[in-house]
Amino acid sequence: MSQILTLVAPAGGLAAPDLARLRSALEALGALPGTPDWLSPGEAADLPFTGLAADQAMAVARRALAGAPVDLYAQPAEGRRKSLLLADMDSTIVTSETLDELAAYAGLKERIAEITRRSMNGELDFRQALVERVGMLAGLPTEALERTWAETQVTAGAAALVATMRANGAHCAIVSGGFTFFTGRVADKLGFHAHYSNTLLVADGKLTGKVGEPILDRDAKLATLKRLAAELALPLSATLTVGDGANDLAMIQAAGLGVAFRAKPVVAAAARARVDHTDLRALLFFQGYRAAEILPG
Template sequence: MTPQVLTLIALPGGLSAAHVAQAREALRALGAEVGPTDWLAPDEAADLPFGNLAADQATAAARRALGEGARVDAIAQAAEGRRKRLLLADMDSTIITTETLDELAAHAGVKERVAEITRRAMNGEIDFRDALVERVAMLEGLPLSALERTWKAIRFTPGARELVATMRAHGAHCALISGGFTYFTSRVALTLGFHEHVANTLLDDGRALTGRVAEPILGREDKLATLKRLAVEHGLPLSATLAVGDGANDLDMLAAAGLGVAFHAKPIVAAAARARVDHADLRALLFAQGYRAREIRA
């Protein structure tokens, strides 16, 4: 069987030798041969090389052994080819901490109504395109100054800067993709150093939003198509790609990427993704690729 590696990741100070020992024994109980622990970052991330066990079995066993109370993430995968050459990242609730459309809606006095539709769309309960059109329609007449106020309130998810800077420094192409809006993706991409961004465009009359979004609307299928297009453009197999997101419209790209990570994701996404990060920050995506703390760029 191909050599595998189980990476255990927590927030700084959250990973102990006891956690690693629990995971090791869980793998051994299933007949795996487990190698020496390789600490990627003290008390934060460690690799356990193993063989004779499938990656999904190892991940499930480690999660059961650790339990939710440990607040430790576990990602198992093939040891070869861990470092990816292409990053495709969702923006809202992934690279940034909020949903920009919901925050725009707050300025229009309809945040609760819009946020409920957002929740249902990200959980896969309703069609993303229909949900986007309905939500944007509620913003008709909103002054363009609300866009700038929303941008100024944006906060980046911890680890986002390090993720992009480190992967760029090691030759990866980094792209930001969103079912949200270019007004925000352009600024986020410029600030964090993404090579490019892809998103929807809000329409306005020069003073206020018209309540419409430009066609074609970027949705779930387009995220997958963008992953495939960028892989071809950069001469990469999909196995050399990393995708990260949290909502139902990210599912197809997460499934197709060499490493698709559900990040603090909605239940439907967390349940479907092969890899997920529930507790750590975005530095977890670097540790999952085998980067050591000393290699991470600020």
């Protein structure tokens, strides 16, 4: 079966000698690499190959590139473009952890951020960690939500990812252990079809310190992926998921293309596809989109 190894680097960071070195390394193991196809000159290229398993090709590429800031992924050439995008929000579609930023207005950012870090690395039960952190914010005026939203930044490439996949017929949704106050605004801003997340309970203009039930956790993210795929009559192989935390891992591993984006160590170690050096446009290059096809968002 023909396969494709895609390499993506910061603009101008990928050169012909890199591809030549990689072709030589693949040939040394008995693979038959084809002619490189530049998706974006100096930034992204496809290298077709046969005669080697995808995981072996990625291992060879990482050794050949010797730690260069290049993200890469190998997969069958057929079926690369996905019809469902399901994305985490915090530290994925937006650059921050919105709950941590919200906690700053209660003077608790460092304390809550440490719990977040441990939860996202799989050291704490997600549900318990969420309930604990929200409980610490009881009495915080809802004005803090608006102020946090005003400071929230979209991750580079997120708008292009959603706009391009949506224009090509994909269903795009956010699934987050965060909160509807933020996911709804992010979905509206970037053009996601839907968003699924948790609800912060409010009374008399202040947070109650409670989260609405049911709580959306790791299992719920995977369930959302399977439900949406079934509703759209898609096999999981036609889906793309992306996230950074331990609560994203199940959906990352279940998707046809599951990407750990600048992820926590436990997630990066377990995911086949990783983006460590570039932005979310890499997910489009992994699907074979050319620079000229990518919309600005």
